[in-house]
Amino acid sequence: MRQLIWNSTLESSAQEFSNGCPAGHSKNRKNIGENMYWWTSPVVTETDIDLLGNRSSNLWESEFQSSGWTENKLTSEIFNTGIGHATQMAWATSISLGCGVSRCTGGSIEGTEYVVVCQYYPAGNYIGSDIYKSGETCSECPEETACDTNTGLCVQE
Numbered sequence: 195m196r197q198l199i200w201n202s203t204l205e206s207s208a209q210e211f212s213n214g215c216p217a218g219h220s221k222n223r224k225n226i227g228e229n230m231y232w233w234t235s236p237v238v239t240e241t242d243i244d245l246l247g248n249r250s251s252n253l254w255e256s257e258f259q260s261s262g263w264t265e266n267k268l269t270s271e272i273f274n275t276g277i278g279h280a281t282q283m284a285w286a287t288s289i290s291l292g293c294g295v296s297r298c299t300g301g302s303i304e305g306t307e308y309v310v311v312c313q314y315y316p317a318g319n320y321i322g323s324d325i326y327k328s329g330e331t332c333s334e335c336p337e338e339t340a341c342d343t344n345t346g347l348c349v350q351e
Contacts, residue, residue: 195286195326196339197347201315204292208311215298215309227288227317229254229279231310243308246295250310254279266324278319285318286326 204226211220219228231250235242257280264272268281282288293312318325327334332341335348342349 195284195347196289196336197342197345197349198288198291198314199350201290201292204290204313204315205294206292207294208292208313209294209296211313212294212296212309212311215296215307216311220311223313223317225316227282227285227314227319229282229312229314232307233310234307243295243297246308246310247293250312251283254283256280266326266328268319268321268323268325270321273319273321281325282314282318284325285314286324287316288314288318290315 207226208228216230219230229250231246231253233246233249257277261275261277261280263277263280273281291312291314293310295308295310298307298309331346332343332348335341338351339348340351341347
């Protein structure tokens with residue numbers, strides 16, 4: 195499994211989309227996966243803004259524990275448990291991501307709302323496909339990567 199690398203093009207795309215304070219996923223994302231997170235607070239501090247990346251990724255990762263994960267092949271049944279954010283983060287063939295965050299005011303929710311959008315390339319969550327390749331740690335790292343023994347991920351050289 196590869197360590198995701200930051201992609202400034204995806205960052206720009208995610209930021210542009212989040213600037214519109216969307217209520218749902220973007221359309222026409224050709225081979226781009228997307229995770230979204232909304233957060234509302236009556237009081238906003240700079241610290242809150244700085245924590246949004248951690249909050250969103252921790253919430254997405256927690257889907258593995260709350261929804262369960264019974265097998266490596268993504269089925270409609272598994273996807274429909276609400277595990278799609280977590281499986282996109284762990285999708286073995288996704289190699290890069292970029293995220294954006296926007297402050298949204300004037301909505302129907304009392305307080306200040308934020309939206310975090312992260313986009314992944316290439317997209318994951320293909321029904322009938324493996325979420326990751328099973329095997330020994332780093333046993334299938336591509337040529338342009340090396341094994342990071344601390345994380346067990348294939349990292350870009």
